[in-house]
Amino acid sequence: MTVDLAHYLTVSGLLFGVGISIALAKRNAIAVLMGIELMLNAVNLSFLSFSRFSGAFAIKDNPLDGHVFVVFVLTVAAAEAAVALALSVLIYRRRETVDLDRINLLRW
């Protein structure tokens, strides 16, 4: 059995589904961040797959576009993780919790 685009996309979709489920369902900020990382990586996987199988879509000119995107996404994800974790640590110091439902000072 050859592993073709559909398999990659299925894995990517499942990964995204798991990620968004975690991001939406968890109350813990760290867990939500982890879910977001999963979603980002699911997207990365799709990018790479499309790049790898670009011949199937007759996109000939720039097969490396997907790779470039992935590099950017990784960079942004790293930066986002750093900032978000720093915020979480600071909030934890102050409030002794990272429960998103209780971080509601700015809520209406």
Place this chain on the structure above:
Amino acid sequence: MILGTVPEAVVWAIYLAPVASFVVIAALSRTARFQGTSEYAGRITIAAIGIAWLASLWALDSAIGNDGESLAFAPHTWATLFDLNVTVGVHLDGLSGIMVFVVTSVSLLVQIYSVGYMEGDRGVSRYFASMSLFTAAMLGLVLSSSLLQLFVHWELVGLASYLLIGFWFDRPPAAAAAKKAFIVTRFGDFAFLLAVVLIWSKTGLLDIAAINDLAVAGGIGAAVLTGFTLGLFSGAIGKSAQFPLHIWLPDAMEGPTPVSALIHAATMVVAGVYLIARFFPSFEAAPAQILDLVAYTGGFTALLAASLGIVQTDIKRVLAYSTISQIGYMVMALGVFGFVAAIFHLFTHAFFKALLFLGAGSVNHATGTFDMRRMGGLRGYMPITYWTFVIASLSLAGVFPLAGFWSKDEILLDAWKYEKPLFVVGALVAGMTALYMFRAIFMTFWGEYQGGEGSDDEHAEVHGEPHESPRSMALPLLILAVPAVIAGFFNLGGGFSHLVEGALPDELRHGPPDIYGGIVAVSLVMAFGGIGAAAAIYHAGRPSAADVRAKLGPLPRVVEAKYYLDFIAETLIVRWILNGVIQRAAQLVDTYIIDFAVDQFAESVRRAGDAMRRVEAGYVQGYTSLFLAGVVIAVVVIAVLGTGVLER
């Protein structure tokens, strides 16, 4: 004509001087320098109305020089809105010339009198500001060249009268009287407004002279002219306190007495007579029934009010009913083609009625009451007030050769010529007038002093012996006594007729008045009969008032109850029909239809909000879930319908 033709600016000054006085006093009364002081307000008002008086003399002089015909002052455009061109201008002819002279003269003397009368009252600056506005509004009304301009000032007169009648607004009767005056006259004003709209929509004219010219030329259909004149007449009925809208005037006595003098003599109530006179050519061109209606309304009012005047115990109310009665006389005169007679009576009446009111105020100043039963014997204490009051009463009663005799005689003559039943009414009213005036004199000035003081004191001070009033009050009495005697001579040679008739087109003029010996005799017999009856009953006591009362059966009780007219107006119409039936119906409609619809709408919005509130809970994760659901739905839709749906 002594001076040159009056420039338009001077005519405007007649109107603008009191306006300026009103504005200046209103502005100054709140400044630190003048707060708590009051002398300045009186001085400014007297100065402004003095200027207006001088300017009105010049205007009157020019009107005389022009044979009473209209002086051509072009109107100025004030506002243009599509095809509605609103102009303002001054219209000076014999009629308005006489009117501005009367208004400024009486107002000037009333202001001088007020300085003494209102001394020590807390609201003096408010008083003089309102008085300035009142005078200005009346002068603006008289000088208006456009119907709309006239209507605006007509309403301003109403507003100023409201402010002045309710001057002592902390007294509930005064506040109620002010409201009553404003609302009752409003009934008439509404019809007046409809008349303005009607004539404008049918002819496109608002200029008074143009409307009259068109009406005389037959350019206005009978139906439109009937509606128009009826509307104007309704306005006049309200303002001039004619039956059935006369009920506000006696209550208006709650205002300060100088205000009553001004309302009754020169402003407000004569506005209605002036309105009919101003549009007299239109009234003549209208179907004949209109003038008949005017005549009989006036005659009926004159008779009704005169009978009511006989039973009053409050001296100001006697005068109030006397005014209604005399205004009824004027309206009746207009109805029997007595244009000149009506204006002439307005002219003479202004002086002696102002004098009577100022005299009544002087009496109140001395005794602290308006109740004639608590007066008596005052002629010894206050000779100036007594003699001027007697002169004014003789003039009002129509005794030869005082002013009232001449004007009343002209009215009776016109009534005799055109409408015999009204002549009988007029003669009867003349006798009743003499009776109630001399009843008032005998009760107030003769007999023993009854102690004065009552609940209706207009001054806070304690009264001891009655005393003559201060000079600023006595002086206007003396000055007014002069025209009360001589004002009637102005029409002996037909000069007054010539002047006033200049306002009419040629074919409506009658020329100088005739004098019929028979009518003079009737009028004098009635006058002296009334005086004699008053002397017999209220001075000699043979027969005594109680005997006369007993002889008349139930009649006195009906009259004392004001023919139940106040009952009909207040209980039947206001309380039962308006407050009862109409208000109840309106309330039902309001509660069960309008409120119900509004409430249901509000409730549905509230429910929708309640439902949607749950979505906007402030949880980012909740929003994201909805967003995800939206994406899933979109994807499913695209998957089912194909990518074509994106290309719309």
